[in-house]
Amino acid sequence: MPILSELPIRGRVVYLGVVHDRDVTLCSDPVERIEVDLAGFKHDWHAGLTRPSCGRVLNQYPRGTRIRNARQVTILSAEELAEIASAMDIPVIRPEWVGANILLEGIPALTTLTPNTRLMFDGGVCLTIDLENGPCRFPAEVIEEHHPGKGMTFAKRALGRRGLTAWVEKTGEIGLGEEVRVFLPPQRLYAPAQAGAAG
Numbered sequence: 001m002p003i004l005s006e007l008p009i010r011g012r013v014v015y016l017g018v019v020h021d022r023d024v025t026l027c028s029d030p031v032e033r034i035e036v037d038l039a040g041f042k043h044d045w046h047a048g049l050t051r052p053s054c055g056r057v058l059n060q061y062p063r064g065t066r067i068r069n070a071r072q073v074t075i076l077s078a079e080e081l082a083e084i085a086s087a088m089d090i091p092v093i094r095p096e097w098v099g100a101n102i103l104l105e106g107i108p109a110l111t112t113l114t115p116n117t118r119l120m121f122d123g124g125v126c127l128t129i130d131l132e133n134g135p136c137r138f139p140a141e142v143i144e145e146h147h148p149g150k151g152m153t154f155a156k157r158a159l160g161r162r163g164l165t166a167w168v169e170k171t172g173e174i175g176l177g178e179e180v181r182v183f184l185p186p187q188r189l190y191a192p193a194q195a196g197a198a199g
Contacts, residue, residue, distance in 0.1 A: 004118060004183040011110075011180035013121070014078055015095045015103035019045045026099045026138045033175040034101075036125050038168050040072030041101055047072055056134070069167065070130040075102045075119070076163035077110035087157040090147045097146065098139040100163070104180060111161050118169065118183040126170035135162045 017028025022045040040047035051069040053061040061067060076095060081103070085093045095103040104110060117129040135158035144151025 004185055007182040007184055009107060009182060011104040011107040011119070011182065013102060013174060013176055013178045013180065014105050015100060016174060016176060017096055017100050017102075018043055019099050019101070021045055022099075026097075026142055028096045028099050028101060030096060033173055035173055036168055037171045040069070040168055044072075044101065046074070046101075056131070071133075071165035072168055073101045073127055073166045074099055074133060074163060075104060075110070075127070075129075075166055076100045077107060077161070078103050078105040079108070080111060080161035080163070084154070084158045084161055088143075088147075088150050088153050090143070090150050093143060097142045098162075102174070107180070107182060111163055113164060113182070114185060114187065116185045119166070120181040120183060121172075121174050122178040122180075123174060124170060124172040125168070125174050127166040128169045130165045130167055132160075133162045133165050135159055 016031050016034050018031055018034065018041055019026065019028045020043065035042040039049050046069075048069050050066050051071070053063060053065040053067050055063065056071075057067070076098065078095075081093050081095065081098075085091065107113075111132055113129055115129055115131060119127045119129070121127075135155040137152075137155065139158075140151045140154035142151070143154055
């Protein structure tokens with residue numbers, strides 16, 4: 001019996017980007033199509049089957065520990081980016097400024113999709129959601145270049161709307177305009193954790 005349930009919504013790819021060298025800039029360069037393999041987006045700085053651990057997993061590993069790369073791809077929502085821009089009182093935040101690999105429209109509250117949700121693209125690629133992508137100072141610095149005096153409010157205004165990281169489950173190509181289907185895993189909270197939080 002299938003364990004993932006397809007939601008009655010469709011997203012659409014409105015931006016694709018590649019971060020060529022994160023040591024030079026966070027910004028992604030727009031592309032119309034991208035080849036996707038099990039390591040991630042071809043030629044993207046975040047691609048790879050493994051990666052050095054970062055601050056997100058300091059509770060588990062010393063920084064720089066070689067671990068499985070579950071943050072191969074960064075996915076954001078066009079609607080959520082517009083909400084962040086409005087909250088920052090600026091006209092727009094372009095997806096390349098925040099290092100987006102994929103910008104989707106049409107999936108409500110994208111950032112709240114749970115880990116292990118599958119995003120199935122028309123062309124056959126499937127991405128599996130890993131975690132919410134927490135806001136940090138690096139996009140803020142890029143936004144500050146375009147909107148002086150506003151950028152440093154990004155982390156606060158983007159909380160809960162910064163998008164998701166994902167890894168590649170099925171390879172292929174993704175093109176602009178493709179539709180995306182959403183397959184959700186069973187939803188339940190881990191009761192012992194809730195009891196511990198309450199106590």
